[in-house]
Amino acid sequence: MHTGVRDWAVRIAAVIAAVMLGYLVALALAPQLREHAPAPLQWFGEPGSVPTIALVVAVLVLLGVLLVRTQGVRRPGAPVAIVAGLALISTALGLASYWDCHDDEHPRFFRPLMFTAYVVKGGTGDQSLGGQTCPSPTPVALEIARLSALAAIFLSVVGVAAALFKSRSDRLRVHLARSVTAVVDVDDDTLSMVSAIARTMDSRSTLVLITTSLDHPCVPEARNHGARVIAVDFDLPETLRALSVWRKLDRLYLLSPDPSSNLLRLKVIADRLDEVSRKQRLPLIVRIDDPWQAEAWRAMHFGGSDTRWAADAVGKYEVTARRLLDRIISTDGVGRILICGTSPLTLALCSNMAQRQLERNYYAAADAKPLPRLVLVAANAAEYEQDFALSRRRLGLSARSMRVEAVTETASVPLLASLLADDHVDGTAVVFVDRDSATASSVDTTTGTRLAARFPTTPIYAWDATARVTEDRLSLVGKLRTYRLSMDLPDGQAQDAWERAARLIHDRYAAEAGHRSAASRPWAELDEFYRGSNRRQVRNALWMVEQIGGHTWNAWNATAEDADTPNLRGLPPLDQLRLLGFERDKAIAMARAEHEDWCRYYRAAGWRYGPQRDDARKIHDKLVDWARIEADPDLLKAALASLAATLSKLRELGYRSRPARNKQGWKYFRRIGDVVAEQRDSSWTWTTGSGETMRAEAGDWAVRDIDGGDWWSVRDDIFRATYQHIEGDRWQRHGIVTARPAEDGETVATLEGPARAAAGDWVVQGEQGEQWVVPSEQFTRRYDGPLTESPVGVGFSSQH
Structure with missing residues (x-):
């Protein structure tokens, strides 16, 4: 309700x-x-x-x-x-x-x-x-x-x-919860985020705060926001690992002020998830206050071999920068912002404005005004300007996407007065960053007040460590307002980059569609089902690009060529995808994976196929099997066009994939041989040749070679797509996979859990990006190849 x-x-x-x-x-x-x-x-x-x-x-x-x-x-x-x-x-x-x-x-x-x-x-x-x-x-x-x-x-x-008995009650409620949003560690800075998380999370999820002490001053306030609180000893990682919440985890926030502690806890949690969960691309927010460290970590962890997470970083400087720029752009409507002094907040303001420019280039309302330009005013402003340009290049972004100016003088009242007296500027706002006593470029704390007295109509924002965080700060002199560093996010704002991307993609789609249907209403009015569909589309793109497309989202140290966005307008979908780095076989496999994931999402919500789409009755004319899509040239073209549109939109927003350097060595093989298979109604476990215990869910198939041997599991949808029934319990393998020799001792994240490979083993990858390990003697019996060329027009198929 x-x-x-x-x-x-x-x-x-x-x-x-x-x-x-x-x-x-x-x-x-x-x-x-x-x-x-x-x-x-x-x-x-x-x-x-x-x-x-x-x-x-x-x-x-x-x-x-x-x-x-x-x-x-x-x-x-x-x-x-x-x-x-x-x-x-x-x-x-x-x-x-x-x-x-x-x-x-x-x-x-x-x-x-x-x-x-x-x-x-x-x-x-x-x-x-x-x-x-x-x-x-x-x-x-x-x-x-x-x-x-x-x-x-x-x-x-x-x-x-x-x-x-709050502690016992909380543990019981967590044990009975269907899904969990976990917040690990909290302090005065991040307490406000607990409130924001509680407002924006799924109503069916239970908010769990994991802290070191139930007597922490933040605990009562967190409980007021609906959090269930569990105490663990962070000095003993096993107490964190042993919690039952990880089986039900849907979203994770690591909010310790020490980023190293957050990453150590992430490793403990990830190891446990490998044992108890199959979920992929779980939203992950890690607190890293330093804006450059956060940017580098974010870029490197958008992609990579760990597909467990859809990762993002958050920090008090980045959040404060976003809050300040929101206020300046929406309220003051200026054409220039003078950033006085240098600190991590200076870098955060530049990075946030650059991201806003990318998003503005992607979509802006018809009445949106141009973003203000930034001017750094400090004795070492030139160094910061050069460092900002370097960070753009390392992210694979053009330095022309957003430039900053530098005035290499200390921000004194006479200097700022001369800058504000410029008649050619359409309004100016001034931001005095937090004072760092160790930096020679620190600004006199009275400068803001003195400047406000001289220019009473100029918006001035001055850092004050004792200021309260509120939306409406009263000014005592002119339009001077004080602020402090905090993690307070404005109501309704997304807390991770992928949520913002989903919202922006929808906003542009809704504007182009004219808000004519339930699926094209503004985000604030959109039904949660359609919001979830937008999130699913973006997160599935992460998975497909890496696991099927052979690319990585790791944009750190990207080359200039990676930064260029090809002109895709008017080209056929397959040509668009080729220019984005995906050949025909990968493109079709990705389109199939996206269509099947979309179908699963809609069917799980009660939608069904019908010749005419009817949203009110949950009927959709495209809820058909992939075989029907692939057999119809128009439907196949539409599926490929939708995939190309999603990837190009993400690229416009600054999220660029590029071929992974570690994908060399993969070759195509044809699946051969017969098996015995049975579908099981309850969950069960099986053991790999190297001794790991794998976990199969109810409905999975138990499979073994026709001549005997150990059983393994195959997920139902994958089994039906890659095995052809012969008679009774006999089935025949069919389709194409990619495979490469395994490295001795490497761990492969399979659908059933982590598996360790030995020398001579093979790592095999199926059509939906899933991987598994096959011993050498079994590989030769189950796969024929390598094929001399990639199979044209055929999406390679999956499993064991």
Whole structure:
């Protein structure tokens, strides 16, 4: 249920509850009112009326549930507001019920108040006055008052018990969770990210904070955001490795301020995931505050042999730079930004602006203004300008994509005043970066204030270590605002590059489509199913390009040739893909993998095939097997065009793949021979020749050679695509694979878990990029080749 709908539901339920309770109060004070009600409603409020009690209780329970869901309260125990509300209801109904219980010896107000206090503290017995039960008959209001009081007491006890056993409760909730978003380590800087993560993660996922101490000051606030907290000893990696959350992991954040600790913990977690999970391209965010270290790590880990992660880095300088530039561009609308002083924030501001320029070149709204240009003002500004240009080249980006200017003088008031007096500039903003006492180029801390006094209409942003992070900072002098370094991300902003890429790709598609369908609505209004489809498309591109296309996303130290984007406009899809570095066989294999992954996503959401697309009924005319796509020239061309469009869009956004240097030595082989196979209904394990235990899921096929030997597993969709049924339990291998000699001792990430290769073994790769290890004597029986040339028009097929 959407937030707006829940808010209206709360209001409606609250009004109904208030009307019903108000009516019961009135009946308790004047029972004769019920006789004046419409005949069909006279049963409501009748003494001893069970339907009345059941209806009121149901409405109150519904209101409580809606309040909890609307407020996002996930912590154990009942919210204080609900307990207080129940106590207030009990008091009002009890006081009204006992209002006439007084005589000459018992004062009018205080005797009903004492009787009411007895009810509120949980009493359920009748009261007597002058030897007579009072009130008589017992009004329904009093019965509900007693139930409300008991509910308040019960919820209070549950809340206290939950508070005492939070740790056990959290572990139980994590154990029962279907999927987990894990945050490893948190401090004051990153606590705000926990809130952002809680707002943006999948509603079906459970947020888990893994920390070293439950007494950490950040823990209560994290729990307020719905996090389940688990304590481990980071000095003992085995305690981190032993957690059960890794089987259900969907997203991982490593937020220690020490990047080395984050990478060590990543290795522990990755090793464990190799044993318990098959998932690929899990979103990973690693905190690396230094912007250049973050940029280098991000570039190297976008690709590579580890396909477990869709990795990105985040740091306080990069986040602060994004927040500052968001404010300057959206609010101040200037044409130039003077960055005064040098620090890591200087580099982060330059890098963020360069990325914005790439994204602006890809897609910008019709009314979007050009981005402001950057001017570095510091004694060593020229060094920073040269270093920035170098970083662009190392990422394979053209230095012309975004240039910065350098003024190699200390940012003094007279110098800045002369720059601001330039009549040719369409508005200027000034940013004073954080002060580094070890740097000679540090700027006098009073410069911002003095400059603001001279130029009251110029937006000036000055670093202040004590400033609070808020969207609206009040200025005391002119338009001077202070800021501090923090990890606070503006609401609704993506926390990783691939999420931003998915959003930008959708924004351009939606603008071109004119927002005419449910799939082309603006991102903020888009259904989560279509958002997930955009994310799936981008993440699947990561996997396909590396595992099928033989490329890497590692852009670090790319050459100038890698930076150039070929002109693909008007070319046939296969020619476009060839210019992007993918020959026909790889292109078709990638298109097939993308189509099959798209089909799996849609079918899992309940979509089915139909000749006419109907989004409301979840019918799509392209939900067909790949064989039908490949047999229809128009459908095949459309599939290849979609693949080329995705890869070219990523390239425009700065995410460039290039041929992997370590892909040499792969050759084509034809799969031969018969096997015995059976599909198993439950998960099971098997052992490789080198002794590793592999894990197969329910529905996988158990396969062995026709002449006997050990069993191995094949995933159902791969099995059906690469084995042809003969009779009974006999099947025949068919299709093409690529293979290379293994390196002695290398570890290969297979679908079933990590496998270690020995000298003489072969590493085989299937059509969907999956790899496995085959001993030498088995390889010669199962594969024929190598083929003298690559099979044209045939996507190479998979497995064992």
